[in-house]
Amino acid sequence: MNETALSSPDTWLDEHGAALYKYALTHTRDEHKAEEAVQETLLAALQARDRYSGGASVRTWLIGILKHKIMDMFRHDAREVTLDEPDEIAEEAALEDNFAPDGHWSLRMADWGDPVQALEGSQFLAILQRCLDALPPRLARLFMLREVMEESTEIICKELAITPTNLWTMLHRGRLGLRQCLDRNWVGDSVQIAARG
Amino acid sequence: MLTCKDASHLISESQERPLGIWERWGLRLHLWMCVSCRRFERQMVLMRQALRMLGKRAEADALSDGNSVDFPSDARERIRKALAERGEHE
Structure with a gap:
């Protein structure tokens, strides 16, 4: 298990940031929201890094978190205009x-x-x-x-x-x-x- | 007798839930007679497949690195800063 890669979220941003951003942009269709989703994802990952099992690749793990963040955003947006x-x-x-x-x-x-x-x-x-x-x-x-x-x-x-x-x-x-x-x-x-x- | 409007509702909902037996029969009868609704049904199937394809493609893109993505550098730096700030508080 690669401890060094996991303990430095800075590398996540460089290695996975672009891919996460593109995924977020495709789903939110909004640059600000995409940026926010990537930031929230990396912050959540930083807090939860102890729980990363190492089973999936870091990228897959991060995308999983990102999907939840996108869902959170939709929920928030939906409340605003109910x-x-x-x-x-x-x-x-x-x-x-x-x-x-x-x-x-x-x-x-x-x-x-x-x-x-x-x-x-x-x-x-x-x-x-x-x-x-x-x-x-x-x-x-x-x-x-x-x-x-x-x-x-x-x-x-x-x-x-x-x-x-x-x-x-x-x-x-x-x-x-x-x-x-x-x-x-x-x-x-x-x-x-x-x-x- | 179902109208096209009723039929379009059932066609749409058939993608969300199993139709009841009378709904199925009514729809089948309507489709047998109505070329527009038959086309509508095929269009709905195609749309669903295509939308799922968009999702799968986005996921595959995100998992591979061979894509040219515009990740604005200012956005990247803002995120870097936010991460660093959070890191300091830990």
């Missing part, structure tokens, strides 16, 4: 926009073609990332947790103090928003069904 009435109304209006009054789609769904091809190309993922950034922040946070970080419904609901029904409703809104953005920017050939509604 039950924001205007958000609620705007999101619901955006959802309704997808449908005609009779419950049909207001646009005919485009065929996105071969999913394997989409996933293999770099373009789809790049646009997906941009569309994720364009989502309302609280929906984007839930997407990060649920879809990108693959947290369970139970954990997300517990951490953010929301009900599963609440979570599903917001994820659904997010999915429709993301779908619409991808549709416009990636395929972009949905045809308006003018006669409907």
Whole structure:
């Protein structure tokens, strides 16, 4: 077990700081938050260094701590803006926009073609990332947790103090928003069904 | 009879929880008749796969060193200072 590497957090910053920062930036989409998350992670690691078992690599251990810190931040952000009435109304209006009054789609769904091809190309993922950034922040946070970080419904609901029904409703809104953005920017050939509604 | 709006809810929720038997039947019937919802369902599956791919990629990037990352030097120095201060208090 490498005692010297562990006892000098200064080396962690030089060896792992950039990787941690990039990971944090990908998930928080905010430079200040990413910096804060890296700092919190290294401080926590410094305090908990006695508990590092040496089983995983230092990097893996640090990323594990970082994930918790990111979750903490999301929880904090979620509290700050809970039950924001205007958000609620705007999101619901955006959802309704997808449908005609009779419950049909207001646009005919485009065929996105071969999913394997989409996933293999770099373009789809790049646009997906941009569309994720364009989502309302609280929906984007839930997407990060649920879809990108693959947290369970139970954990997300517990951490953010929301009900599963609440979570599903917001994820659904997010999915429709993301779908619409991808549709416009990636395929972009949905045809308006003018006669409907 | 389900509308597309109802069907889209069920398709979305099927990614979160197992649907009940009547929900499954209603959805299956709707999908059989509705090309837009069939496409929507495929889009949702693709989106989920792609989002998970983003996560896996971020994790793999973080674990490997062969990536060029912009870690702003001022951020690095602020963190170094914070770590040093904490170290002194120990």
